[in-house]
Amino acid sequence: MKYCMKCGVLIDENKHRNCPLCSTIILKDEEIETLKIEDIFVLPKVKKTNHKVKNNKEIINLHGLGYYIILIIAFIGMFTLFIIDLASGFNITWSKIPLLSILYGFLLVSLPLKSNKKSLFFYATFDSLISCIYFIVLNHFISAEFTWAYYVSLSIILAWVYLSLTLSNKIKGFIIKFSFSFIATAIFVLLITLGFNNQSAFAVLALPINALVFILTIIGYLFIKTYIYNWFIIISTLSINISILCLGIDLLVQKYVNGIVALKWSYIVLIVLIPFTIFMLYLDNRYKVHSYLMKKFHI
Amino acid sequence: MNKAWMKLDNAAKIYPLVESDFLTTVFRFRITLDITVNPEVLLTALNKVIRRFPYYKVTLKKGFFWFYLEKNENEFQVYEDNEIPCRRMIKTETSGYLFRVLYQKKTIAVEFNHIIADGSACLIFLNTLVAEYLRLEGIDVGINEWVKDLNAPVNDNEYEDSHSLLGKKYFKTHNKKIPDVKDVFHIKDHVISRDLYLVTNGICDSNELYHTAKKYNSSITEFLTALYLESLFEIQLEQVKKKRKHKPVSIQVPINMRRKLNSESMRNFSLFITPYLLPNSNYSFAEIIKIVAKYFAEKTELDNLLSLIVQNYKTERAIFVRILPLFLKSLVTPLIYKAVGADTYSGTLSNIGLIKLPTELEKHVKRLDFTLGPCPITKSLCAVVGYKDKIFISFGRNIKAASVERKFFRKMVQLGIKVTIEKYGGDRE
Numbered sequence: 001m002k003y004c005m006k007c008g009v010l011i012d013e014n015k016h017r018n019c020p021l022c023s024t025i026i027l028k029d030e031e032i033e034t035l036k037i038e039d040i041f042v043l044p045k046v047k048k049t050n051h052k053v054k055n056n057k058e059i060i061n062l063h064g065l066g067y068y069i070i071l072i073i074a075f076i077g078m079f080t081l082f083i084i085d086l087a088s089g090f091n092i093t094w095s096k097i098p099l100l101s102i103l104y105g106f107l108l109v110s111l112p113l114k115s116n117k118k119s120l121f122f123y124a125t126f127d128s129l130i131s132c133i134y135f136i137v138l139n140h141f142i143s144a145e146f147t148w149a150y151y152v153s154l155s156i157i158l159a160w161v162y163l164s165l166t167l168s169n170k171i172k173g174f175i176i177k178f179s180f181s182f183i184a185t186a187i188f189v190l191l192i193t194l195g196f197n198n199q200s201a202f203a204v205l206a207l208p209i210n211a212l213v214f215i216l217t218i219i220g221y222l223f224i225k226t227y228i229y230n231w232f233i234i235i236s237t238l239s240i241n242i243s244i245l246c247l248g249i250d251l252l253v254q255k256y257v258n259g260i261v262a263l264k265w266s267y268i269v270l271i272v273l274i275p276f277t278i279f280m281l282y283l284d285n286r287y288k289v290h291s292y293l294m295k296k297f298h299i
Numbered sequence: 300m301n302k303a304w305m306k307l308d309n310a311a312k313i314y315p316l317v318e319s320d321f322l323t324t325v326f327r328f329r330i331t332l333d334i335t336v337n338p339e340v341l342l343t344a345l346n347k348v349i350r351r352f353p354y355y356k357v358t359l360k361k362g363f364f365w366f367y368l369e370k371n372e373n374e375f376q377v378y379e380d381n382e383i384p385c386r387r388m389i390k391t392e393t394s395g396y397l398f399r400v401l402y403q404k405k406t407i408a409v410e411f412n413h414i415i416a417d418g419s420a421c422l423i424f425l426n427t428l429v430a431e432y433l434r435l436e437g438i439d440v441g442i443n444e445w446v447k448d449l450n451a452p453v454n455d456n457e458y459e460d461s462h463s464l465l466g467k468k469y470f471k472t473h474n475k476k477i478p479d480v481k482d483v484f485h486i487k488d489h490v491i492s493r494d495l496y497l498v499t500n501g502i503c504d505s506n507e508l509y510h511t512a513k514k515y516n517s518s519i520t521e522f523l524t525a526l527y528l529e530s531l532f533e534i535q536l537e538q539v540k541k542k543r544k545h546k547p548v549s550i551q552v553p554i555n556m557r558r559k560l561n562s563e564s565m566r567n568f569s570l571f572i573t574p575y576l577l578p579n580s581n582y583s584f585a586e587i588i589k590i591v592a593k594y595f596a597e598k599t600e601l602d603n604l605l606s607l608i609v610q611n612y613k614t615e616r617a618i619f620v621r622i623l624p625l626f627l628k629s630l631v632t633p634l635i636y637k638a639v640g641a642d643t644y645s646g647t648l649s650n651i652g653l654i655k656l657p658t659e660l661e662k663h664v665k666r667l668d669f670t671l672g673p674c675p676i677t678k679s680l681c682a683v684v685g686y687k688d689k690i691f692i693s694f695g696r697n698i699k700a701a702s703v704e705r706k707f708f709r710k711m712v713q714l715g716i717k718v719t720i721e722k723y724g725g726d727r728e
Binding site: 019 | 708721722
């Protein structure tokens with residue numbers, strides 16, 4: 001018996017060449033006697049490198065500097081446009097939109113440069129709010145109405161919900177976060193379809209597809225979480241979910257567009273994915289299947 | 300088996316629904332003799348012994364709602380022990396049986412699927428088999444509590460599903476929910492191939508271990524559980540850098556209920572308690588032992604254990620569980636098992652205790668090993684058995700790094716216990 005130098009445990013050198021715990025080499029007495037210096041593995045010397053560590057103050061100063069540079073550029077630009085417009089007709093007309101756009105651009109990028117202490121959630125909320133206001137005002141300047149900005153604002157709000165759910169630490173758990181995303185998407189689609197002439201699209205098409213995506217994602221998530229160690233099951237689950245999703249979308253679209261329950265393109269997906277899924281499931285159960293086939297067919 | 304078929308016991312019902320190549324639900328006991336094993340004699344011994352254990356002469360069948368056990372008339376086989384331990388029990392390979400008997404030079408091993416029995420019952424079966432083998436080799440061997448008398452009739456109580464019987468009996472008086480720790484830490488490492496299961500054994504002197512445990516006013520099980528908890532706790536600190544992402548660390552410890560509740564059942568009759576450490580605290584080893592000992596004292600009180608039995612019984616009897624067809628159960632149960640089972644413990648430590656064999660048998664049995672089958676979620680399992688003056692600690696893992704056992708055994712050495720380590724199969728030719 002020999003002691004492992006690192007672990008301090010006893011090891012039978014006749015059975016083990018390495019320590020089962022730390023892989024330290026265990027030599028027999030006769031091996032020690034015949035050991036040469038060349039047999040000993042020497043670790044290469046690690047080169048010491050002096051990385052320059054940027055100090056925090058430097059980074060903060062750079063942030064502040066960037067903010068002031070953009071502020072000055074934005075101010076000069078806005079002031080010039082304003083003066084030119086005013087000088088050409090003693091009125092503010094065409095410069096409204098560029099002025100608004102410069103202000104929007106400035107606000108969008110200046111805040112992260114002004115301070116890096118705020119959370120990502122804060123920036124996402126601020127930028128989304130600014131963007132919504134910008135597009136609404138822009139819409140008003142262009143057509144004195146609230147038309148296309150409605151869709152743009154809704155999309156920004158939906159993106160903000162998705163982003164907030166990803167960034168937020170207060171809401172925990174994939175299923176809860178994804179449920180919120182599902183509700184937000186459903187509301188978004190409902191509000192979008194309210195602007196269409198044919199409002200049945202929401203009930204017949206958008207909501208069922210959204211629900212299908214939601215259910216399949218939750219099922220997929222649960223299976224992946226449970227079988228994280230088994231790639232064959234994960235791939236089979238994804239493959240089955242994609243098949244069901246394609247089948248569902250195809251049926252719903254056909255029903256909505258042509259008023260018939262038929263498959264137009266999803267069968268191609270099924271032809272590819274069904275054998276693939278079966279093959280994956282076979283790989284997962286190959287020992288069982290082989291054993292069964294050997295017994296049945298005396299292979 | 301006298302009956303043509305029988306229901307799975309309460310604890311066993313989940314195993315066929317979750318078993319796979321990765322989670323085999325198989326465990327093994329192995330006895331090392333001082334004589335070379337003759338496979339033909341071993342098979343004769345097995346054919347004789349099985350008459351005393353008719354409840355193991357069964358095969359698993361699918362019903363509409365549940366799996367069930369049916370009498371199996373297929374011939375037995377004994378197998379050479381040259382594959383990985385605790386492999387999945389495939390019906391076509393084992394003639395439908397839910398256990399296999401293996402031999403190798405001087406060793407006899409049995410691997411049981413948890414569906415038919417737990418560790419204590421399996422060990423009694425193995426001891427009886429080895430005793431009969433020695434008798435056939437001309438060595439007279441007696442009996443005791445760990446070796447059944449082959450001439451005694453089979454007691455009906457041995458068939459008993461004690462879980463369900465007691466669950467029914469104490470349903471009204473012990474119907475309280477036992478809170479459990481959830482969403483615990485699991486070792487972060489990739490599961491290696493399903494064809495590999497790495498086992499590392501540690502052998503130490505039982506007196507040395509006993510006296511070291513006594514220094515901390517604890518039993519051997521409590522002491523080893525504390526060591527295991529501390530090892531996993533440190534691994535979490537190494538693997539998870541962000542403190543807010545730290546989770547509790549807990550160990551599943553089976554408790555043999557036979558003595559506590561005077562049961563003769565030869566099927567599953569164990570309960571599990573899960574001592575744990577909360578994250579974001581610094582514990583000394585003495586503090587961990589105190590926590591573990593306190594937890595053991597509280598949770599192993601009879602009232603608590605009865606409440607656990609009732610809780611398990613209630614789950615099985617829940618109407619939505621009963622009416623769900625088997626194919627749906629097979630789909631849903633692994634998800635539930637992960638969420639409410641495997642997510643409540645970071646590792647398993649099963650201590651069978653000190654085994655005392657009849658004197659004549661003891662003369663020929665040199666060593667006893669116990670190994671738990673793989674679990675791809677916890678990734679590390681520890682099985683302990685005491686025999687003669689030695690404690691055999693066996694760690695199984697299906698990850699590459701031996702991080703848990705390394706920490707565990709190094710701690711033992713630091714506490715002054717001499718440990719001999721060996722890898723299953725060794726690594727020299």
